[in-house]
Amino acid sequence: MHNVQPLPVPAQAPRRYAFDVLELLVIPAFVLDAQGRVSMWNRACEHLTGVLAHEVLGTRDAWRSFYQHARPTLADLVLQRRTGEVAALYDDHQRPGGGDANLSAQSWCDMPRSGRRRYLAADVSPILDGDGAVVAVVETLRDMTAEKQAQIALEQLATKDGLTGLANRRCFDDTLHAEWQRALRQGQPLSLLMVDVDNFKQYNDAYGHVGGDACLQRIAGAVASEMRTNDLVARYGGEEFAVILPNQSLKGAAIVAERIRCRVERLQLPNLGVGKQYVTVSIGAATALAAPDTDPAHLVATADAALYRAKHMGRNRISLTLEEVVAAR
Template sequence: MQHLVVPTFVLDADRRVIIWNKACERLTGVPASEVLGSSDHWRAFYEEPRHCLADILALGRTEELDSLYAAHSEPGEAAHGLRAENWCIMPKVKKRLYLAIDAGPIYDEDGQLMAVVETLRDNTEQKLAQMALHSLAIKDGLTGLANRRSFDETLEADWLHAMREGAPLSLLLIDVDHFKLYNDTYGHQKGDSCLRHVAEVMTKQVFRPADLAARYGGEEFAVIMPMTDLDGAVRVAERIRIAVSDLELPHSASQTTDRVTLSVGAATVVPTMDQNPTDLINHADAALYRAKHSGRNRVVGGELVAAE
């Protein structure tokens, strides 16, 4: 086991390290002499005391898996062992690694636990590639906000949750005023830069974890706000509108003012069985239409009421 290429360590029944192989030394930067005979193996992976997968198996504390690991097998899925994945701090080598971990028990002839073997695989590159692909799938390439696909999926999920809870769900649809004229005047590169500036404002002004700021399409943006009534939605919309105006991005072709401005439609609903997310989108879009046709650079809101 000492010469296995796979990083491996072994705990006895009392959770003391009895083997810490060369590959484990290379992965963690921790020499065997520092951990053999001790229960300090956690120091190789984390900055604060916590159980490793071998400890959980030895102690039978599988209820800790959810709180300690990003992903894991369920007890019984991997025969008598456990599998898990996690980001580890690796204090000695001073780098964060995503490790795939297997822990398996060794029993004596009487069925008593003698030892637990833990093996480790560095899956950091694969995990980072997976995260990058996931980001591409849910984020808009130009602005970094959520993309239309992510918006649609989130709205559907938030709609179902709001309907179960009998809670309000709000939506903002946001349009950059006279954006075609902006592109015609300043060119598409400046137009892209303008959209990125608007997205940065939205990122700063939409800060609740449950809310989602998205690029809806072209120069149009959207914000989904669960558990938010119309007054709250309008306040957020005004914050965004004012913050973009305060950027003072020149727009000499605007028919509204001399800078880049936004028009915003806000809509709120407590979803019912006879409605669907499209109703909320249509209501927000109608409010946006009213904002545009009443002078732009403003917020217009309305509540969607269920049919009697």
């Protein structure tokens, strides 16, 4: 049996040999020289970006293959010693092994040529000469779009109500806390609506749980249709919904509440369980001015109390309570 000896790397051309290896990799990779020009763009990179090597070699336009608007690639940042900007440009980044030479980062890329937005993970390694100076930078890429989309889907499942598609209680609690802190910083009012379906037990008794679920879905759509971009509507629990209205006065909250009440009434969902009436909602509204020594739980309690009054007063109506909490002077 003969021993198989590895072919020697030509001593006079180690860099050319390395480039040939990169060219044959199934992993997308490109190389920038010391002047930031593309000196290698392998076939896998062509396949990923839709940009052929001859279109980009010798240019400083590697970024055009990934973004609609000018911005540096990760390799550019390393080459130009601008790694302090990585956090602002990428969703996530790290230095593998804790070293200073290599850098990894992830972000969404526009991919102008292919027209398909992709989530790419980039790994960058500088090539040094005998004196330690950077003569080139290698960037390899991994398409992690499927993994990212799966992560987003899981996150949405964790924050959305399975029946209505609205935000769930956990998302409501987190958002209310964040909006309370924002209102505190900016000195703006924060309003909250608590919306409850009237006589829902009788509706469930008359139509069954399947009918009740369909009713809640219709009402959820009606409530959500009245929201602004920054508002949040959540299923608070059972047949109760909560609406967070950032930077909204009590007067504005009352207008939104009345629009919601009317829209639900216009659905004309018959409730045979209560004398052939239509399904309606009662709404409690509260507005607060956040202060350092307060928390949003008081706003929830105030809106709940207003909702109870609306129920007590005959249902299918709104009840308002202004709760201004100001810092002690």
